[in-house]
Amino acid sequence: MAPFPCSARNSLNGSWPRLQAHDLSHTSNLHSFVMASAGPPYISAGKIRELVSMLDVINVVEKGLADFSNGKVVQPVRSFLNTTEHGGFLGVMPAYCYSSNCLATKVLTLYTDNESKGVPNIQAIVVQMDPSTGSVIALLDGVTITNMRTAAASAVALKYTKPPQSDLTLCIVGSGVQARAHAEALREICSYKEIRVWGRNLERIQKCVADIGGDAVNAKPYQDLRTACEGADIIVTVSMAKEPIVKGEWLKEGTVILSVGACLPDWRELDDELMNNSLVIVDSRAGAMKEAGDILLSKCDIYAEVGEVVAKGPVNMETARSHGKKFILFKSLGLAIEDAVTGQLIYEKFNQK
Numbered sequence: 001m002a003p004f005p006c007s008a009r010n011s012l013n014g015s016w017p018r019l020q021a022h023d024l025s026h027t028s029n030l031h032s033f034v035m036a037s038a039g040p041p042y043i044s045a046g047k048i049r050e051l052v053s054m055l056d057v058i059n060v061v062e063k064g065l066a067d068f069s070n071g072k073v074v075q076p077v078r079s080f081l082n083t084t085e086h087g088g089f090l091g092v093m094p095a096y097c098y099s100s101n102c103l104a105t106k107v108l109t110l111y112t113d114n115e116s117k118g119v120p121n122i123q124a125i126v127v128q129m130d131p132s133t134g135s136v137i138a139l140l141d142g143v144t145i146t147n148m149r150t151a152a153a154s155a156v157a158l159k160y161t162k163p164p165q166s167d168l169t170l171c172i173v174g175s176g177v178q179a180r181a182h183a184e185a186l187r188e189i190c191s192y193k194e195i196r197v198w199g200r201n202l203e204r205i206q207k208c209v210a211d212i213g214g215d216a217v218n219a220k221p222y223q224d225l226r227t228a229c230e231g232a233d234i235i236v237t238v239s240m241a242k243e244p245i246v247k248g249e250w251l252k253e254g255t256v257i258l259s260v261g262a263c264l265p266d267w268r269e270l271d272d273e274l275m276n277n278s279l280v281i282v283d284s285r286a287g288a289m290k291e292a293g294d295i296l297l298s299k300c301d302i303y304a305e306v307g308e309v310v311a312k313g314p315v316n317m318e319t320a321r322s323h324g325k326k327f328i329l330f331k332s333l334g335l336a337i338e339d340a341v342t343g344q345l346i347y348e349k350f351n352q353k
């Protein structure tokens, strides 16, 4: 029986209809009644943070990435369109996975200059559906999901590539939303003797350092990018840069780089020397060959997808050296499956409450 006995949505104005008394004779399904009468729930940023921890998200994203590389996820490379006159992008990111029982799409916008307008550069909503019927079961705050699952994907990559020493120096290049999310997620994987935060504006760097936890987590502001990168064991790049800003010649051998920005084919964060000296692990080969400016323009090789690494086991510097490389690098572009599994987890926890 159809879950919405009174014909799902009003086809003229798209609103969710009120259930009529006679509709009840067609269904005994309370869930259908609630859905049809009130529409799908909206799960806000605050609620999401109450329902799931970063560790929860790391765990589902790890499985999602493994399923993706194992051919268990149906997901086209996302489609982006330009809002040319306004300098922005609209992206649509659908994914379906039978083994994680999730069907969802994220709709997002990416602008680079929204700060002056008082709104975030990346805005998004996740539409979660019931895979067995296609019915929309929830709308979720896509900004929070994007922040958490992106940092979680980097945490998964770090889990499988982390340097062996215990007291590590982490350098975060960028002081925006993802800088904060990564500080949280990467602390689930390693402990750090210092967390360096670089940005272009001292006030914003200091705010980011304070938000991350300041002295309590050994976070320190850096205004010179080269100094921030030199000697770091792990570097995460989360800037909106469009040109290479981090240079391979600055880094010590054995550095692990988590490259999260530069998600368009003509955007860069890292120079050719860095890319060509790295054992490069990507979230999606197909995505990387369409969107990753640092890979496409440096013409570097791709070693593996992170989901393959999750399945086969950790990669270390011995592997990198055997391929003639000095660094290990994870190039993240962001996958719809990361949003879909995170959205599904949140929806299930929402229903348990």
Ligand SMILES: NC(=O)c1ccc[n+]([C@@H]2O[C@H](COP(=O)([O-])OP(=O)(O)OC[C@H]3O[C@@H](n4cnc5c(N)ncnc54)[C@H](O)[C@@H]3O)[C@@H](O)[C@H]2O)c1
Binding pocket: 110, 121, 122, 146, 150, 174, 175, 176, 177, 178, 179, 199, 200, 238, 239, 240, 241, 242, 245, 260, 261, 262, 263, 332, 333, 334, 335
């Ligand atoms: N891989 C993924 O899944 C994924 C997901 C979300 C965001 N991202 C990317 O991560 C990056 C950071 O996203 P965010 O949400 O933190 O954005 P944000 O706007 O909150 O922060 C961006 C930071 O970059 C700095 N910046 C801007 N232009 C710069 C430049 N030319 N050189 C150096 N720094 C510059 C800003 O001052 C700010 O500190 C973006 O490139 C975004 O596209 C990737």
Ligand SMILES: O=C(O)[C@@H]1CCCCN1
Binding pocket: 108, 110, 122, 146, 263, 333, 334, 335
């Ligand atoms: O996967 C995502 O959600 C993002 C948002 C914007 C930039 C690239 N990737």
